Amino acid sequence: MTIKIDKNKCYGFMAGCSLPSYSPYGVIKTIEYLNSIFPNFAVIQKCCGKPTKAIGQYELFKERFQSLQKDIDDLKIDEMIVACQSCKVTFDEASPTPTHSLWEIFPIIGLPQEVRGKAKNSDVVFTIHDSCSTRYMKELQDGIRWILEELGYKYIESKYSREKTRCCGFGGMVVPANPEVAKKVMKRRVETLDSEYVVTYCAACRSSILQGGAKAWHILDLIWGPVVYSNNLPPSDVLASPIKAWINRYKAKMGIKNALK
Amino acid sequence: MGLNRVIFSDSVLNDAKKIVSECMGLEDAYCKSRCPMGTDVKKYINLIAQKRYDEAIKVIREKLFLPQTLGRICAHPCEKECRRGKEFNQPLAIAALKRFVAEKADKEEFWDLKVDSDTGKKVAIIGAGPAGAQAAIDLRKRGHSVTIFDKLNVVGGMMRVGIPEYRLPRHIIDYEYSYLYKLGIEFKLGVEIGKDIKFKDLLENYDAVLIAHGAHKGNIIPIPGNTAEGVYTAVDYLKEISLTRKISKPVKKVMVIGGGDVAMDCARSSWRIGAEEVYQCSLEGFDSLPASKEEVKEAIEEGVIFNAGWGPVEILEENGKVVGIKIKKVKSIFDEKGQFNPQYEEETKVIQVDTIVMATGQLVEDITDGLIPQTSGGRYVVDKNTLATNIDKVFVAGDAAGSRIVVEAMALGRKAAISIDRFLNNKSLTEDRDFEKEWFHETKLDIPLPEDVEDIPRLSPNMRPAEERKRDFNEVDLGFTEEQAVKEASRCLKCECKLCMKECIMMNEFGSCPKEILEPLAKHGTMEPIIAYSCNGCDNCTIVCPKQLPMKNVFISSRKDFVKANNGESPIKGHAAIKMHQLLGFSKLFTIKVRGGKKNDYKDR
Ligand SMILES: Cc1cc2nc3c(=O)[nH]c(=O)nc-3n(C[C@H](O)[C@H](O)[C@H](O)COP(=O)(O)OP(=O)(O)OC[C@H]3O[C@@H](n4cnc5c(N)ncnc54)[C@H](O)[C@@H]3O)c2cc1C
Numbered sequence: 001m002t003i004k005i006d007k008n009k010c011y012g013f014m015a016g017c018s019l020p021s022y023s024p025y026g027v028i029k030t031i032e033y034l035n036s037i038f039p040n041f042a043v044i045q046k047c048c049g050k051p052t053k054a055i056g057q058y059e060l061f062k063e064r065f066q067s068l069q070k071d072i073d074d075l076k077i078d079e080m081i082v083a084c085q086s087c088k089v090t091f092d093e094a095s096p097t098p099t100h101s102l103w104e105i106f107p108i109i110g111l112p113q114e115v116r117g118k119a120k121n122s123d124v125v126f127t128i129h130d131s132c133s134t135r136y137m138k139e140l141q142d143g144i145r146w147i148l149e150e151l152g153y154k155y156i157e158s159k160y161s162r163e164k165t166r167c168c169g170f171g172g173m174v175v176p177a178n179p180e181v182a183k184k185v186m187k188r189r190v191e192t193l194d195s196e197y198v199v200t201y202c203a204a205c206r207s208s209i210l211q212g213g214a215k216a217w218h219i220l221d222l223i224w225g226p227v228v229y230s231n232n233l234p235p236s237d238v239l240a241s242p243i244k245a246w247i248n249r250y251k252a253k254m255g256i257k258n259a260l261k
Numbered sequence: 262m263g264l265n266r267v268i269f270s271d272s273v274l275n276d277a278k279k280i281v282s283e284c285m286g287l288e289d290a291y292c293k294s295r296c297p298m299g300t301d302v303k304k305y306i307n308l309i310a311q312k313r314y315d316e317a318i319k320v321i322r323e324k325l326f327l328p329q330t331l332g333r334i335c336a337h338p339c340e341k342e343c344r345r346g347k348e349f350n351q352p353l354a355i356a357a358l359k360r361f362v363a364e365k366a367d368k369e370e371f372w373d374l375k376v377d378s379d380t381g382k383k384v385a386i387i388g389a390g391p392a393g394a395q396a397a398i399d400l401r402k403r404g405h406s407v408t409i410f411d412k413l414n415v416v417g418g419m420m421r422v423g424i425p426e427y428r429l430p431r432h433i434i435d436y437e438y439s440y441l442y443k444l445g446i447e448f449k450l451g452v453e454i455g456k457d458i459k460f461k462d463l464l465e466n467y468d469a470v471l472i473a474h475g476a477h478k479g480n481i482i483p484i485p486g487n488t489a490e491g492v493y494t495a496v497d498y499l500k501e502i503s504l505t506r507k508i509s510k511p512v513k514k515v516m517v518i519g520g521g522d523v524a525m526d527c528a529r530s531s532w533r534i535g536a537e538e539v540y541q542c543s544l545e546g547f548d549s550l551p552a553s554k555e556e557v558k559e560a561i562e563e564g565v566i567f568n569a570g571w572g573p574v575e576i577l578e579e580n581g582k583v584v585g586i587k588i589k590k591v592k593s594i595f596d597e598k599g600q601f602n603p604q605y606e607e608e609t610k611v612i613q614v615d616t617i618v619m620a621t622g623q624l625v626e627d628i629t630d631g632l633i634p635q636t637s638g639g640r641y642v643v644d645k646n647t648l649a650t651n652i653d654k655v656f657v658a659g660d661a662a663g664s665r666i667v668v669e670a671m672a673l674g675r676k677a678a679i680s681i682d683r684f685l686n687n688k689s690l691t692e693d694r695d696f697e698k699e700w701f702h703e704t705k706l707d708i709p710l711p712e713d714v715e716d717i718p719r720l721s722p723n724m725r726p727a728e729e730r731k732r733d734f735n736e737v738d739l740g741f742t743e744e745q746a747v748k749e750a751s752r753c754l755k756c757e758c759k760l761c762m763k764e765c766i767m768m769n770e771f772g773s774c775p776k777e778i779l780e781p782l783a784k785h786g787t788m789e790p791i792i793a794y795s796c797n798g799c800d801n802c803t804i805v806c807p808k809q810l811p812m813k814n815v816f817i818s819s820r821k822d823f824v825k826a827n828n829g830e831s832p833i834k835g836h837a838a839i840k841m842h843q844l845l846g847f848s849k850l851f852t853i854k855v856r857g858g859k860k861n862d863y864k865d866r
């Protein structure tokens with residue numbers, strides 16, 4: 001289904017939870033850009049409740065998602081844009097509001113002039129780690145490839161990509177339940193990627209890939225951050241430190257507030 | 262508060278049951294499923310590939326007491342099921358590999374000589390062929406005293422007097438049968454039941470009797486001249502050659518009638534007793550000969566002249582002696598109703614021969630004076646599951662009960678031994694008995710061929726040149742060298758499903774396949790929480806599963822049931838962190854909702 005943008009509608013952006021915990025900068029730059037595009041625009045930073053559901057607390061999840069849906073309704077949002085694949089799946093299941101992935105939206109609205117082709121001279125050849133929760137969402141995956149090409153980055157497809165992608169190890173709340181298994185899954189995921197330079201489009205995936213021993217960037221790092229060359233190190237694993245992550249989340253909240261003042 | 266008993270919801274239980282019933286993780290490989298003795302072919306082949314010969318021979322010996330024999334003459338139904346055969350027409354040379362490892366590694370010290378303490382029961386077995394021998398072994402090991410009667414002075418049955426020496430050297434049979442002597446089985450050779458001892462008398466003197474005297478009566482086809490001197494049945498012909506390495510009458514030009522393996526044995530044996538011309542004829546055309554491809558090929562190499570698709574119509578005789586045979590071109594063998602009703606063209610030929618061998622089937626004789634009823638081909642009427650007869654203490658095994666090849670005869674011997682042991686212990690013959698395991702069966706294994714599989718051709722063992730081998734009784738097949746054997750064994754595709762286990766890391770921590778992991782849940786409604794909570798929910802298992810079984814559903818959906826039994830919380834300690842994370846993730850401190858764009862009439866909160 002192709003998405004039709006209707007500028008009379010109000011579009012809401014879901015900043016989510018792990019993304020602002022990882023990169024307040026990426027979140028803020030994104031909403032600034034979206035805000036310049038959509039005449040009617042709103043932002044929510046909150047968790048979608050996926051972790052609650054994943055551990056089996058279905059009743060509690062319903063309650064929590066309702067509070068989020070109330071925010072959406074309060075803001076009179078007609079359609080949602082999410083940057084997290086768990087959010088995408090959760091919204092599709094639980095929300096009456098039509099929800100799109102940011103990665104499907106970018107190819108429609110385009111990237112800002114100043115970032116297009118910026119990485120033409122980069123010597124890095126990335127590979128893409130697709131999120132397993134959206135393994136069948138081809139347009140969303142195409143969007144990531146489109147973005148890389150627009151930026152000017154080179155990439156190769158790994159054998160285990162798209163619908164064949166493998167879990168990064170983070171899914172299902174396994175890390176706190178069975179850390180040894182999660183660690184093994186992370187290592188194995190990295191072994192099945194065909195480059196040590198990895199692009200993810202999920203902050204939790206990025207953290208897992210780093211822990212698995214490869215170099216990983218979030219696609220928003222590539223859009224808004226400096227051009228990556230092969231001698232660059234990826235941003236550090238912020239999510240591994242709860243304190244830093246919560247500080248970031250708070251920073252993101254304040255940044256959002258400022259940006260949309 | 263601890264975890265209460267978890268009541269799993271129906272959807273979870275139903276998914277678990279579906280998985281347990283359909284998962285192919287524990288299904289036998291094709292080769293093993295097709296072996297009536299259930300030999301773990303895949304396992305020993307792969308041990309050979311790894312040069313772990315001692316372990317390989319032990320795997321074989323778990324099921325087979327005559328690996329060197331079977332390595333040479335087993336009709337190897339396993340090879341017909343081999344995936345490499347089905348895909349590329351290049352099945353593994355399983356029998357030849359068995360021979361290789363048996364010659365290389367079999368040692369008497371590996372022979373299992375444990376015998377249960379004496380039960381005081383006596384069993385008589387008629388026939389020292391593979392069926393009788395296998396039953397004797399199994400019954401002796403259960404502590405019964407066992408006596409084998411055979412009318413011949415040698416052991417081995419048809420392996421000894423049917424299968425030619427050039428395919429199976431006799432010292433190998435004697436060596437492998439020495440196991441029976443070591444176990445304390447008594448042999449009464451040169452004693453014919455029905456003649457030297459009446460069947461009835463055996464019944465009186467033994468607690469149980471096993472009939473395993475094979476099918477030793479040759480079939481004479483009804484055509485003119487069939488009583489002339491120089492006409493033989495295959496069984497008589499091969500028996501005389503086996504026991505004396507000759508035929509008492511001169512044999513110069515031979516016609517063998519028949520298109521099966523027995524016919525090939527007769528034709529090829531004829532060279533070895535000095536024949537100058539050897540012919541074959543059969544109703545079946547060349548492409549539909551029932552004989553194995555190898556046997557036909559070797560017969561052709563040795564110069565046998567084939568008249569496949571030509572049926573015998575008359576034996577020509579002079580002074581009561583065979584002088585030739587008239588054969589006619591076959592038009593069709595079966596009529597429209599599928600009945601055997603050969604039709605001929607006009608074309609005939611006459612071939613001058615002095616000897617005619619009819620390799621057209623073997624029948625079972627009655628040695629019981631009619632006490633046990635017989636059916637088609639003389640086979641005794643038995644319960645096919647237990648091999649019991651109309652007389653309580655009498656059972657039948659081997660070709661006398663319908664097997665056609667050695668390994669099947671052994672499986673029936675084993676089956677009869679199970680029944681006899683139950684009978685002697687006053688146990689039901691059928692209760693709690695898995696009959697499927699006592700014979701070959703359909704495996705449910707149905708898996709895609711792995712992507713990277715290449716067609717690597719089958720290696721043939723080393724054969725002596727035809728012109729040299731056809732003039733003596735020495736073995737024609739020299740077997741594999743070690744290098745060849747390892748190479749051949751390495752072609753094994755190790756057929757198994759477990760595709761999900763190659764994808765999923767976590768399931769490997771809890772079992773060998775979903776069926777095994779979820780059996781407690783499907784059968785008893787129990788599952789350890791850590792299993793459910795170790796699933797990433799990525800679905801890779803289901804994606805590769807040929808049956809698309811819903812493993813994730815069970816692991817992820819059951820968490821709801823765990824939470825219910827645990828006062829609304831996850832039973833996993835580490836998940837306390839998630840609880841906190843979620844509280845904060847929804848708290849005011851870290852959340853915001855704000856309207857941007859043109860702002861219109863909307864106010865920030
Ligand atoms: C020519 C030929 C070639 C064959 N080639 C192969 C092959 O390559 N591979 C394969 O797997 N199978 C082969 N077979 C089939 C195989 O030999 C038989 O299926 C198998 O031997 C049957 O075993 P059994 O124990 O039932 O009977 P048998 O092996 O026939 O043994 C029966 C025994 O009972 C004895 N006996 C008979 N009557 C009496 C009596 N009244 N009193 C006492 N003893 C008696 C016989 O002397 C014999 O020793 C071949 C058969 C023939 C005829």
